[in-house]
Amino acid sequence: MAEGEHLAGTEEDREESAYALNPQAVARMIYAVDIDDQALLLKEMAELHPADIADLLEQINAFDRRRLIELYGSEFDGDILSELDEGLRQEVIGLLPPEVLADAVRDLESDDVVDLVEDLEDHEQEAILNALEAGDRLAVQKSLTYPEYSAGRLMQREVVMAPEHWNVGEAIDYLRDQEDLPDQFYHIILVDPRLRPVGNVTLGKLMASRREVLLKDLVEETFHTIPVTQDEADVAYAFNQYHLISAPVVDEDDRLVGVITIDDAMAVLDEEHEEDILRLGGVGDESSLSDRVMTTAKGRAVWLFVNLLTAILASVVIDQFADTIDQMVALAVLMPIVASMGGNAGTQTMTVAVRALATRDLTAQNALRVIRREVAVGALNGLLFGFLMALVAGAWFGVPMLAAVIALAMILTQICAALGGIVIPMGLSRIGIDPALASGPFVTTITDVVGFFAFLGLASMVLL
Amino acid sequence: MAEGEHLAGTEEDREESAYALNPQAVARMIYAVDIDDQALLLKEMAELHPADIADLLEQINAFDRRRLIELYGSEFDGDILSELDEGLRQEVIGLLPPEVLADAVRDLESDDVVDLVEDLEDHEQEAILNALEAGDRLAVQKSLTYPEYSAGRLMQREVVMAPEHWNVGEAIDYLRDQEDLPDQFYHIILVDPRLRPVGNVTLGKLMASRREVLLKDLVEETFHTIPVTQDEADVAYAFNQYHLISAPVVDEDDRLVGVITIDDAMAVLDEEHEEDILRLGGVGDESSLSDRVMTTAKGRAVWLFVNLLTAILASVVIDQFADTIDQMVALAVLMPIVASMGGNAGTQTMTVAVRALATRDLTAQNALRVIRREVAVGALNGLLFGFLMALVAGAWFGVPMLAAVIALAMILTQICAALGGIVIPMGLSRIGIDPALASGPFVTTITDVVGFFAFLGLASMVLL
Structure with a gap:
């Protein structure tokens, strides 16, 4: 585990005392790098915990990072590598002279070395393993034989x-x-x-x-x-x-x-x-703010593409009622409200369900009760907002039947949103898929399709 | 600190060993309650950690809960109360005979008692404080003088x-x-x-x-x-x-x-x-799955109401282009796609921003760089999905200018979504509002309004 310097703040920076890194300190260190003053840099950094130094490296740009690491030189501590975002480790390891890297790694406990090397490429992994003493190297290699994300990777082998x-x-x-x-x-x-x-x-x-x-x-x-x-x-x-x-x-x-x-x-x-x-949030497994733009854009595009398919599906539903909309353009004005309210209610329920599954508060034991409860909440809010929207739509367009249609569509959509929001995460979890990852698109599809279909379908039956 | 029984699993239930409570065990305990067999209930529950007993109480219904607590009787341990969801504590405390409650509370460390009583009503708080020895009572009362959610409430006063x-x-x-x-x-x-x-x-x-x-x-x-x-x-x-x-x-x-x-x-x-x-997820501070339907519905309605205002605002934007839609109903079919993709991209950026603010990875130091980066990601994905949607819209409706309009609208909306997704959480955080709580409605408003306005506005200029 990482150890560093005395962190208790003085009177003046008590406010900041939960955290040692502040903009002034960062500016002073960048200044030291700018004027190439190693003594000043070491003095400024002496007070920092390795976790703070890792944060510092994450927050400055790649150019400053390279210069800072060069100037910091052999002071570089293995714990800094452990604390660093995985996305940056490879870059920083590449910047360290081999003997500094070897020194840094030798100080770490075996579990920290495992954490460090498990995501590296083979030749970098080897460079680090070779820096270790034979006994430590064997311990690390043994740990690496356990599956990723298992207790074996997490444990330290030194026991009392x-x-x-x-x-x-x-x-x-x-x-x-x-x-x-x-x-x-x-x-x-x-x-x-x-x-x-x-x-x-x-x-x-x-x-x-x-x-x-x-x-x-x-x-x-x-x-x-x-x-x-x-x-x-x-x-x-x-x-x-x-x-x-x-x-x-x-x-x-x-x-x-x-x-x-x-x-x-x-x-x-x-x-x-x-x-x-x-x-x-639909961001998948984005690793850090230091990822390259292209990497980030690609990762998010996967998610946006799934959403595009959902959105097109919803549009196909709308297209079925193109004639109806053509006859009453107020439907086009109001229909996003029904879908949006459904999407929001679905997200609410889904969030509660995903969290409750993660904390094991939602189990086979209380599943039916929780589903009934969520549907009841959906029905209550459907009634409330259906009524509200009937008032708004009635006042806005002066067509009483339009008010009735939007009220009914809201109630239906809210109930389906609640049902989808709870049943989909539970079902995904049951078949071994992470509900946090996959529930969103399914729930949105349901609320969009049901929202547009209920509203436009009812309108085509009642109004025309 | 809570302490309970030996938790290491036998060979058969090794799979479940991270967690002692399983559906079979719950069923056996409910059976014991049904046949009013105290010896059987105590035997089944002897293996359970107080945290598991609290989970058990949370997962069964109110009727079983009351009967189980009555049958469990004086075995009831203070740590169970500590582990219980805040939403249920009041109910369970009300079910305990005064002498059982007093015994239960006397075993707890001062920090656990503080955690227990701070959310109770005055007369219940008093009942628990009166059960404590004078020294402990003073310690708890002293802790309660510190602000809620402060270190003073969290600490234990016993120091070595x-x-x-x-x-x-x-x-x-x-x-x-x-x-x-x-x-x-x-x-x-x-x-x-x-x-x-x-x-x-x-x-x-x-x-x-x-x-x-x-x-x-x-x-x-x-x-x-x-x-x-x-x-x-x-x-x-x-x-x-x-x-x-x-x-x-x-x-x-x-x-x-x-x-x-x-x-x-x-x-x-x-x-x-x-x-x-x-x-x-727009659920505010919902406390647990055991909350009453009405309480939950009310809490979520606040959020849905904010979303309703946003959605109505978006509809007002659409209404400005009612004539345009009237002349080309394909616009009504396609417009939700632009808004939905914008909403998704905005949520992605917002999620990353809220998380990075919470972990202090996003600071004044790197703010500009992160904003530039997010906007670049938005522009890239805007170009990609603008191009894709141009192909889809062109093939679907056979109007080349419509394809051009949707492409341009997508690019604009994606960039605004990225900008809003990063700037809004940062701004809220700067003025002391929790970005997780308030960012969503603002970001959605921006993406909806920009999405509809850009698409329909461009269409009204170019197509008609």
């Missing part, structure tokens, strides 16, 4: 364990004798003779107990082991649900192979949320 | 501290002598004579060092103090950014008043994300 029959004194003496304890650890993991974890003892309890107390009498009530192949999203869920601080990772024989700590789980949770938000 | 001049041996002896250490703590906080925190020593380092080593030689490099009035979102950000495990909270004189641990920060991060996703 003790036989289940030990007492507090034996454990403390053992810890005192260790040369190389992990940077951060919070529990001693008790294992049976076959190396299967059987309990966690917090260091606080160890500390507060007399030497002759047995470790097994101090184990935490909540104890959760994680299969090495478990998806990292499930790992993050378990940490969040059960308030875990660290958890042992076990292989298929239930033997201890590593440990995952809450800060790694928190990072995964953060990534999962980012993925959900971006996917719901 | 030591004078900065102590050595390892003195610290260990002190810990041994303590009767009542917090359930979970990870650092000893070093304080100066005026109780100002000056550093953190991890228990691991304390454990691994000889008795005569000075504590101040063991402090962590990364040390971050949190002002007691800091917003909880900033607290969560700092934990995530700097990989903090626990951080001391200080008052306006920089004196230690409490400590925040990473699990609380993780919970806040989770809530912030939930808020962002729901607000971006």
